[in-house]
Amino acid sequence: IDNEIPVTLQVETESDKFAISPSGEFTTKVKLDYDEGAHNYSVEISISDGVSNDRAVVDVRVTDVNDNSPVFASDSVTKSVPEDTEVGSNVTAVPATDKDSSFNKELRYSLRGGEGRFSVDPVSAMVTVAGALDREAKAEYNLLLVAEDQGRPYEAEVLETEAVGTSLLTLSAADPDEGANGRVSYSIFQQSPSSHPDVFELDSSSGTLRLAQPLDYSEVKVYRLKVQASDGGTPSLIGNGSVVVKVKDVNNNPPEFSKESYDVAVPENLANGASILRLEVTDRDEVSGMRPKGHLSELRYSLRGGEGRFSVDPVSAMVTVAGALDRETKAEYNLLLVAEDQGRPARSATATLLVQVSDINDNVPKFSEAEYEAEVLETEAVGTSLLTLSAVDPDDGANGRVTQHHFPRHPRPPVDPRGPVLRGKPRKYFHHHRHRRRPGPERRGHTVPPLPSPALQVQRGEARGPGTPPQPVPSP
DSSP: OOTTSOOEEEEOSSTTTEEEOTTOOEEESSOOOTTTSOSEEEEEEEEEOSSOEEEEEEEEEOOOOOOOOOEESSSOOOOOOOTTOOTTOEEEEOOEEOSSOGGGGOEEEEEEOSTTSEEEOTTTOEEEEOSOOOTTTOSOOOOEEEEEEOOOOEEEEEETTOOTTOEEEEOOOOOOSOGGGGOOEEEEEEEESOOSSOSEEEOTTTOEEEEOSOOOTTTOSEEEEEEEEEOSSSSOOEEEEEEEEEEEOOSOOOEEESOSEEEEEEETTOOTTOEEEEOOEEETTSOOSSOOOOTTTOOEEEEEOSTTSEEEOTTTOEEEEOSOOOTTTOSEEEEEEEEEOOSSSOOEEEEEEEEEEEOOSOOOOEESOSEEEEEEETTOOTTOEEEEOOEEOOSOGGGGOEEEEEOOSSSOOOBOTTSSEEEOOOOOOSSOEEEEEOEEEEESSSOOOOOOOOEEEEEEEOOOOTTOOOOOOOOO
16 A cells, blocks of 8 residues: 555455455454354455545455364263173264364274273274173273364474474364363373474463474474373363474585595596586485475585686586696696585585696607707717707607607618717718708607608718818719
């Protein structure tokens, strides 16, 4: 209702049972009884601003609640049976009635006491002989017959963080008798699952159910209580009922990774999209695995770091390659994995992932120079070192270990396979002359395309006395 425009709201029909406030809140004025009153009401309301008015109808449907206990026609029944009565013989039927409707008035019967000599049919309330009788052994039996309706139980929902002493609900039972015979007291006679001490306490006078112990959703999600209302008569008459208490989860547990840190090795030629790890994460706010998911345990995943080379699926927790890898550029990545639940506020957990990029033989060796040049006198001794060749391969281990050899057109000084040093064989030359060799590296890894080798130029000088003219040397 717009407070800036003054209006008048009024209940036109059933005004003894319903009311409407100036703000438009529609309420009951009296307790509505499904068992003794109408089940449906059509309530007409009006609104007026002093100039114009309008009307509307509110349909109210009253639903039955299990607010009446079963009642026996008599507080006590006395029957006599001969001691030779056969097992299975009927003794008497003791039916009860219930003012509620539908399943709330459907009764089931049970019997306490009798030492197994009697039983009751749970539907018809017929008491029968269930065992042999012997008057000389026992002349009388006091049995307690219990009638319980099939109404829906009382239900309560409570947060697992609620404080001890919190009121959950109030039971209600009526007894039309007077005095002590009509004075009702309440008690819990069974809790499932059981615990010691009991999780709940029931005020015997008011019927108020309170929390007596802390709750933990991860331990117990639903409690079922059997309660009874008994009067003060002699013997006391009892009405039974049930209470279901549902514990509501609170986001008080963070996700948990199966490990604090993960270590994965991947080859550097692994394709984009390839899977490298599936994370295992649980959340105690719900059971992990094949669970019915709740929002508190629905996890979302992300990662930090990795320079865009890796990604994680936010739902499946699968870590995959997202960019090209090159061990020679970067050999390992440190990632931070994050799992976050969907609670409010959200809780999260982290773990580390070390990705080590393993080498493949994807680089060819390279000489430090495109062409090498050495000058040597013709009188140099065999084995004289002329120069040192240098070739490198950025691959790792055996993939990057380089040996060297040459490819001569004619027999020429070799490259020592034990070391990259060029040595000469004895020859005699009288003039400067250039010779070219084609040395080449050899790699120990897998086969790769051949590497262009540098030219090796060796210039020999003549050993002669002063004044000796140069002589031409024929071409080879």
